[in-house]
Amino acid sequence: MKSLIGWGVKPVDSHVNEKNDKQWSLVQKLFLGLTPGQYLGQALRNPFNWILGIIFAVGLPLIVYRFLFGLGAVTHASNDYPWGLFLGFGLFVMVPLSASGFLLGTTVEIFGRHDFEPIERLALLNGLLGYLFAVVYLLVDLGQPWRLPYPMFVSFGPAAVLFLVAWHVATYLSVQVAEVSVAFFEWIGWLGGKRFIRRIAIGLTVSGIILSTLHQGALGALFNYAPGKVHPLWFSSPFQWIHFFCSAIPAGLCMVIVVSTIIKKTMAWRCDSNFIDNLDRLTLGLAKGASMGLITYLVIKFIGVAHDNEWAYLATGWGAWFLFEMAVGVVLPIMLFAYAVRHQAVKLARIGAVFTVFGIALNRLNTALIAFNWQLYQEIPHVFEVIIAITLFAIYVVVYRFLLYRLPILYSWKALPEEAFAAEAAKAAPVKISGSPVGAMYRKID
Numbered sequence: 001m002k003s004l005i006g007w008g009v010k011p012v013d014s015h016v017n018e019k020n021d022k023q024w025s026l027v028q029k030l031f032l033g034l035t036p037g038q039y040l041g042q043a044l045r046n047p048f049n050w051i052l053g054i055i056f057a058v059g060l061p062l063i064v065y066r067f068l069f070g071l072g073a074v075t076h077a078s079n080d081y082p083w084g085l086f087l088g089f090g091l092f093v094m095v096p097l098s099a100s101g102f103l104l105g106t107t108v109e110i111f112g113r114h115d116f117e118p119i120e121r122l123a124l125l126n127g128l129l130g131y132l133f134a135v136v137y138l139l140v141d142l143g144q145p146w147r148l149p150y151p152m153f154v155s156f157g158p159a160a161v162l163f164l165v166a167w168h169v170a171t172y173l174s175v176q177v178a179e180v181s182v183a184f185f186e187w188i189g190w191l192g193g194k195r196f197i198r199r200i201a202i203g204l205t206v207s208g209i210i211l212s213t214l215h216q217g218a219l220g221a222l223f224n225y226a227p228g229k230v231h232p233l234w235f236s237s238p239f240q241w242i243h244f245f246c247s248a249i250p251a252g253l254c255m256v257i258v259v260s261t262i263i264k265k266t267m268a269w270r271c272d273s274n275f276i277d278n279l280d281r282l283t284l285g286l287a288k289g290a291s292m293g294l295i296t297y298l299v300i301k302f303i304g305v306a307h308d309n310e311w312a313y314l315a316t317g318w319g320a321w322f323l324f325e326m327a328v329g330v331v332l333p334i335m336l337f338a339y340a341v342r343h344q345a346v347k348l349a350r351i352g353a354v355f356t357v358f359g360i361a362l363n364r365l366n367t368a369l370i371a372f373n374w375q376l377y378q379e380i381p382h383v384f385e386v387i388i389a390i391t392l393f394a395i396y397v398v399v400y401r402f403l404l405y406r407l408p409i410l411y412s413w414k415a416l417p418e419e420a421f422a423a424e425a426a427k428a429a430p431v432k433i434s435g436s437p438v439g440a441m442y443r444k445i446d
Helices: 002-006 026-030 036-045 047-069 100-110 114-142 150-154 161-188 191-199 201-225 240-266 273-308 311-315 317-343 346-370 383-406 417-428
Strands: none
Touching (some): 047 383, 100 161, 100 201, 114 240, 114 273, 114 383, 150 161, 161 191, 161 201, 201 240, 240 346, 273 317, 273 346, 311 317
């Protein structure tokens, strides 16, 4: 795409083609303003697409094979190890890394930190796709995706944590779709839809806070079903839910840092100056928040060990593995973030974010897989299970990239004159809130 831009091709960022003053059609928008030949050519020149093609050539038939012959054909699942990579990675890792949606939504919409707006939509999209593909991984694990509504609408189990998790995921996904739809409405030119979502933005954000907070904690509460199976260093019944919730905060923030760094290196042509110019400053801001979350998580983690008096395990091999997780995934990022923020070292903040993402992912894998049944034996994932997990993640990357190329996530959409006029009129017209104890209070609708 960079070479095409160098030849004078301009990606679609408005409804009107500046070359001929005609509106872009939907097909032209999907092809980024390129001809089919240009689009296919730039896709074939990208070596990453060839890697994805190889992954899909191997993995997609295995996904079909799984649904034809069952879970046992592609995994080592058993009553001892009911959760494999599909849930250990797809659900328990993807969900905390998707906490960026409610975190940045809260920062901008509730606390009024509009200086974070250049990365808000990226965080919302990251949250939406992370939760969506957690459900995809779950469906591949469970099978029979056409029966997804059954446990939610037919066979009620309100006393079960899984029932709570299912409803949290479904409702929060709906909230996230609505939040991200603003960019989609801009892209298709539906001003009314965008205006409606903006009017209920506060309600959506508050709903996202409640649902995501409950869901992150509920994932930890799932392990209370098997209190004797998870190693004591990774399990503390009174604190398990808060361990999962606290760790999700730095995980979500650092995932935005990691994704935005990759975008800056590989997709700068799709970013506008507002995104690029503010990214370093916002990265340091996210690093501050992540460091606070990591400190809180570290303290509560060791409070759990002290509460259950499990100090003796630290002198074992499992204790060495636990301390490695804490050192590399928590303590080291805290030190990197502290130095980066103090000395404005953005690269160190990005390195710290990578270690944080690795540490939280390792914690979830330890809890759900590695330290599960620690007194029995270690389950090694089936090679087909590994390939399918990688294939699903590759699909996640493709969808992520597809949306970033097209929707105004990394850049500002240039509105039509009538849209711009309507937006300015809405901003200029204050709406009075009656009953205020402090006199005339106004808010603007945009």
